[in-house]
Amino acid sequence: MTTEFNTLKGVIWIALIIFLTAKVWSYPSDLSAQKTIIVPSISGDHELQMKALSILQNKCNTCHRKRNPFMIFSQKNMNKRAAKIKKQVFELGRMPKEDGTPLTEAEYSTLQKWIDSLQ
16 A cells, blocks of 8 residues: 555656646746736836836846746736845845846836835
């Protein structure tokens, strides 16, 4: 019975790995295939938030779709992820990665102003 149980566990793990791999590979790599639904924000300056969203979608999401598909930024989640963005971009300097799409000074400034507007 132990051998049958171990075999069943192995089959379940393989099925789980295949399922998760299929989910990651199913994300579209072409940004034009994504439709962005813009919903007005309640907190912060709306125009500033839209500029920040544009940066997150055009600079950050291009890499995240391939390397970290569970951290794709959208208008729905961007405000709650602002603290993580601040830490990774401004405090630790880990993002964007060296081989990623660099941010301009104006983009850094926009992101910082947006994050500050949420506090």
